[in-house]
Amino acid sequence: MRIDEKGERIPLTIADFDAQKGTITLIFQEIGKTTKLLGLLKEGDRILDFMGPLGNPTKIEKYGRVVCIGGGVGVASIPLKAKALGEAGNEVISIIGARTKELLILEEELQKISDELYITTDDGSKGHHGFVTDILKKLIDERKNIDLVVTVGPVIMMKAVANVTRPHNIRTIASLNPIMVDGTGMCGSCRVRVDGRTQFTCVDGPEFDAHRVDFDHLMTRLQRYLTEEKLSLERGVGKDDV
Amino acid sequence: MTFRIPMPEQDPEKRIQNFGEVALGYSADQAVSEAKRCLQCSEPGCIKGCPVGVDIPDFIECIKEGNFDEAIRIVRQKNHLPAICGRVCPHENQCEKFCLLGKKGESVSIGKLERFVADYERQKGFKISSKPTSTGKKVAVVGSGPAGITVSADLAKLGHGVTLFEALHAPGGVLIYGIPEFRLPKEIVRAEIDCIKKFGVSIKTGVVIGKTISLDELLEEFDAVFVGSGAGLPRWMDIPGEDLCGVYSANEFLTRINLMGAYLFPEYDTPIREGKKVAVVGGGNVAMDSARAALRLGANEVCILYRRTEKEMTARQEEIEHAREEGIKFKFLTLPTKILGDEKGWVKKIECVLMELGEPDKSGRRKPLIIKNSEFTIDVDTVIVAIGQSPNPLISRTTEGLQVTERGTLVVDGNGMTSKEGVFAGGDIVSGAATVIESMGAGKLAARAIHEHISQK
16 A cells, blocks of 8 residues: 555555455554554545555465464454454464553454464563463474464564474464565565575465575565665654655 | 757766756757658658557658647557657667668657657647547456557547556556656656546556456456556576665666655655665666666666677667766676675675677577686675566466466467457567567557457457
8 A cells, every 4th residue: 555645655464354345454553654654544534545455365274273373463464364264164273462462452353263362472461471482382282283373473473483383393374574565576575585486475475384484584674674764754754744 | 961950968967966857859940950851752661660650751741841730640640659659669670760861871860759749749738639439348458558558548539438457556557667757757658648548548556457356357347358467577587695685676676766756765755775886787778777777866886787798788779878978887798696795684796707609599699608717796785687577477377268378478369369258468468578669569459459359249
């Protein structure tokens, strides 16, 4: 989406939709200029451009016992996946984590659609004091048969999840969110290394086998415009921008 | 008679500081003088050289007489994008190549005259021709680049209801995201597109056919579909280090600048790396555009690395000259083999080998061969890969029954119809990356075939 004539195109996850009403739900965290501007919009306001859905849909089938792990704003894409996986006959265990309890989202929704829900916060303000991977490790130790792990969130978290499941050979899918421009496979800004090969997240992904993704490389590429992003924010989000 | 009237240009030292247009256009006097050079041959070769068949001697005769309104009317009969073609067509390989004057001296500057009458018309304001009666037939056009625009305009003029779908937020395709402001001002593209809207073409941006709507869904709603989705997939060299920060595909580099306005950052939100030492790999117009854009962003040194020699470069001579005037350096017979980064993952150097030319290959150009032990490195902080684009695979991947070649292009018959009934295609998605005017030519052909196809229905 692009908020205004001078705006950047940014990729956001569709958290929910209502085909009858013709609406979709986007969840975003106010971090950079575009998301801060989005946060200033009021009911009835318009954004200039929107296109989607892009990328490939999640493959939903019966796997058995599935653990869905979301971190931070990445939790936004967990309910749709968890719900569909549940409807396909899977046992769905969800783990969501955030830095602190104020940043936890969608707890209620996930409570309804998950067979079990675990919460973690980095500062211990709610649920388990620690990381989502602590819960994952415990689950793996307690019940041997986990058939699939789905993870969305900060790269460092997805990397940690992949590292936990790898020795146990548990199939793990990570949904990536690198820097994009067009979102149609045209530019390659979102290229990631999967199994040593270059893939475009926008058209080949966004989901990849987490055991094959080069997360360190992704982290490096996510920092390409840190200086510019800071500058953009420092200039302030003025009235002219909305 | 022997020499052309030169077109005024921005001084190289000044123009590398801005993104304004380089060539400034003829004055009316200059245009008339240039038009007077035309011999009005009884069997004009120029028309045959034009992929859309513009009646060139006629419009030039009108310029000579000072009747610019009639001149542009003649051009527009065949060409819906004259202000664009007048700027970016490789005239030297088309109409001007067959000009009789060119045999002994310099050909008539047909392209510059085309540009002159188109600019004259735009400044004066477009005349809206009356809309034709509706046939009740509906055609979907996918992709709003040169091919799609041509098909849309031709069919709308015949009274068909045309909906033009564009994936990006602005219509124009490569004219908007690819060709930079200094060669083709976006204001001109917007004006030409506004003109086709006046014919009744409805434009829907932000719709990705093959993703948000499938081609089959379009077929349910429309009597025919034209696919002109272009060659949008960047090619890579497949060498180590291509994923480093500071390595761009030319598509990303130019899209950030042209479509997103990154050269105006931070006024515009999209950033771009302002490299100081930039290497551009490739020898086509896209490579020239990237190099010259990098220079305007503030690079101290921009070098084009090309594995063959100047003779084999596919860029227009005019663009190579412009680049050279602006201080772009060329390293010919140079093939990058590795891109080296620093500890933070940013580009630092590019390693290359020298080449020599061997026997001609399939393209008829002499094949470059690696000279052993000729490795050397160049210090760079930005690398732009401009070695070509492949057809965009989104539609072929998501549509059944669409025959595709090994190169990913769509297979069409002599009328531009694909293997799927009612689905036509043209432009780079069929030919592979080519020129604006060739895509327009393919669009014209397909428009005629689509008209016949739906009229019979």
